[in-house]
Amino acid sequence: MKRRRIGRTSLEVTEISFGAAALGGLYRACPRDQAMETLQAAWDSGIRYFDVAPWYGFGLGERRVGDFLRDQPENSYVLSTKVGRLMRPVATDKVPSYGYVDPLPFDADYDYSYDGIMRSVEFSYARLGLNRIDILYVHDIGGYTHGKTLNEHHLGQLLGSGLKALEELKSSGAIKAYGLGVNEVPVCLDVMRQADIDCILLAGRYTLLDRSAVAELLPLCEKKGTSLVVGGVFNSGILATGPVPGAHFDYLPATADILAKVGAMEHIARRHGLPLAAPAIQFPLRHPCVASVLIGTAKAASLIRNMELVEPELPASLYAEFEGLTLIAPPLGDEAVRV
Numbered sequence: 001m002k003r004r005r006i007g008r009t010s011l012e013v014t015e016i017s018f019g020a021a022a023l024g025g026l027y028r029a030c031p032r033d034q035a036m037e038t039l040q041a042a043w044d045s046g047i048r049y050f051d052v053a054p055w056y057g058f059g060l061g062e063r064r065v066g067d068f069l070r071d072q073p074e075n076s077y078v079l080s081t082k083v084g085r086l087m088r089p090v091a092t093d094k095v096p097s098y099g100y101v102d103p104l105p106f107d108a109d110y111d112y113s114y115d116g117i118m119r120s121v122e123f124s125y126a127r128l129g130l131n132r133i134d135i136l137y138v139h140d141i142g143g144y145t146h147g148k149t150l151n152e153h154h155l156g157q158l159l160g161s162g163l164k165a166l167e168e169l170k171s172s173g174a175i176k177a178y179g180l181g182v183n184e185v186p187v188c189l190d191v192m193r194q195a196d197i198d199c200i201l202l203a204g205r206y207t208l209l210d211r212s213a214v215a216e217l218l219p220l221c222e223k224k225g226t227s228l229v230v231g232g233v234f235n236s237g238i239l240a241t242g243p244v245p246g247a248h249f250d251y252l253p254a255t256a257d258i259l260a261k262v263g264a265m266e267h268i269a270r271r272h273g274l275p276l277a278a279p280a281i282q283f284p285l286r287h288p289c290v291a292s293v294l295i296g297t298a299k300a301a302s303l304i305r306n307m308e309l310v311e312p313e314l315p316a317s318l319y320a321e322f323e324g325l326t327l328i329a330p331p332l333g334d335e336a337v338r339v
Contacts, residue, residue, distance in 0.1 A: 001014045001015060001016060001045075001047070001048070002014070002015045003048075004227075004290075004291040004292065005227070005291065006135070006176075006177045006198055006199050007177060007197075007198035007226055008198070009176055009177045010176070011134060011176045011177055013048075013049040013229070013291055013292045014046065014048045014049045014078075014292060015291075015292055015293065016292065016295060016307065016310055017047060017050065017229065017292040017294045018039070018047050018296065018303075019052075019295065019296030020051065020052040020053075020056055020061045020064070020065050020296065021053070021056045021061065021296050022038075022296050022298035023038065023052075023057070023060070023061050023064050023065065023298055024055075024057020024058070024061035024100055025057045025060065025100045025101040025102050025103055026056065026100055026101075027100075027101065028101055029101040030101075030298040032064065034300075035064045035068075036064070036068060037300045038298055038299060038300045038303055039064070039068040040068070040300070041300035041304055043068075045307045048076065048077045049079075049292055050078070050079055050080075051079075051080045051135075051137075051201065051229070051231075051294060052065045052080070052081050053081055053082035053137075053139055053181070054081070054082065054087055054120065054123065054139075055082065055085050055108060055140075056100075057100050057102075057103040058087055058100065058103040058104045058105075058108065059087050059103075059106060059127050060100075060103055062124055062127040062128050063104075063128070063129075065128065066127065066129040066130050070130060078134045079132070079133055079135070080133070080136070080137060080201070081124050081135075081136065082137045082138070082139035082181050083116070083117045083121065083124075083136055083137070083138055083162075084112050084117075084138050084140060084141060084154075085108040085109065085110055085111070085120070085139060085140075086108065086109045086111050086119060086120055086123070087104075087106040087107070087108060087123065088106060088107050088108070088109055090106060090107045091105070092105050094107070095107070110146075111157070112141060112155075112162045113157040113158075113160070113161050113162055113165075114162055115165075116157070116162070117162050117166065118165050121133065121136065132174075133174075133175055134176045134177065135175065135176065135177045135198075136166060136175050136178045137178070137180060137199075137200075137201050138162065138178075138179070138180050138181065139182075140181070140182060140183070141155060141158060141182060141187055141191075142183075142184045142190075143187065143332040143334075143337070144182065144183050144184035144332060144337045144338060145182075145183070145336055145337075145338055146336055147334060147335045147336040148332075148334040149334065150336075151187070155191075159191070159194055159195070177198035177199055178198055178199075179197040179198050179199035179200050179201070179226070180197065180200045181201040182202065182203070183203045183204055183205070183232070185205055185213055185216070185217050185329075188200055188202070188217055189217060189220065192221075192226065196224060197226055198226065198227065199226060199228070199291065200217075200226060200227070200228050200229070201228075201229045201294065202217075202228055202229070202230055202231065203230075203231035203232035204250060205217075205232075205329065206218070206228065206230050206284055206290070207230070207232065207233050207234075207239065208239060208283045209239060209258075209261065209262065209280075209326060209327060210235055210250075210326070210327055210328070211326045211327070212328050212329045218287065218289055221289040222288070226289070227289060227290070228284070228289050228290045229290075230284040230290055233281055233283070233284060233293055233295070234277065235249050236248040236249055236250055236252075238254050238258065238259075239262065239276055239277060239280040240277045240280070242266045242276060243258075243259040243260070243262045243263040243266065249262075250329070251338055261325045261326075261327065262276070264325050265325050268321045268322060274314070275309065277309055279314055279322070281293060281295070281309050281310060282310065286316065
């Protein structure tokens with residue numbers, strides 16, 4: 001599989017990468033054997049970049065990814081995890097769900113400070129059982145997750161001391177790159193105007209449907225040499241399932257307008273003899289700032305099916321037909337969009 005460079009670093013990642021949220025039991029339980037089978041399918045397909053986070057199953061995702069990668073040849077893969085949440089043990093009957101089924105018995109405290117980031121990295125080493133992490137993403141900072149008022153505090157922590165921790169980790173060689181792992185554009189602009197970062201894992205904002213990153217973020221990434229790893233290419237599933245009853249967009253039931261747009265997109269894809277998921281997966285890779293497209297699943301069969309959509313490369317002329325159906329996420333209000 002082709003590889004692309006992360007920012008101005010020497011680190012290269014495969015064009016398709018694996019996201020491990022579902023391995024932590026996101027929305028449905030994922031038995032360990034199923035998780036290992038899915039990771040093996042990703043490896044067999046040529047994927048060599050794996051992304052995880054403490055948040056995924058409250059540590060369960062990191063344990064499983066670490067268990068799998070520990071048996072792979074050293075330096076044969078790239079691994080990213082995230083900082084910003086510290087896992088705290090809680091009584092078994094006090095474990096929150098937050099969408100995870102059968103997670104480990106922990107809850108999360110947000111901490112984007114120097115000390116919080118350093119502690120998070122040490123905890124991740126222990127859960128992973130690995131002695132290296134290649135990329136660190138600052139996870140879910142921004143108004144989308146925290147709301148305006150609370151995020152002012154968190155952003156102050158990051159800009160005041162958290163970025164210093166990440167720069168120290170990079171300059172010491174402990175990590176090769178760092179950036180943000182978020183679901184929104186505004187916080188990316190806020191951070192990039194004050195600091196140089198290597199990469200952004202951006203979920204759902206540069207897709208066949210949602211072009212929120214186009215106006216400001218992509219030009220700034222080009223100017224500063226910052227790479228994008230694009231997650232959420234199916235926009236919470238609707239670009240894979242089509243406008244079926246119960247389809248979700250941006251983690252919520254899709255509105256009538258979204259269903260209509262996706263229905264029209266699906267008609268275009270079918271006219272070309274394609275499932276809509278094919279142009280959805282391939283679209284972000286057309287931009288030079290995009291280093292990788294992240295796909296996540298807890299089923300080997302789904303992983304294999306998605307990988308079959310990566311090739312052959314679709315013609316550039318196809319994408320022009322979707323342009324009139326795209327959208328931009330509405331401005332964030334003062335409250336958290338996703339709680």
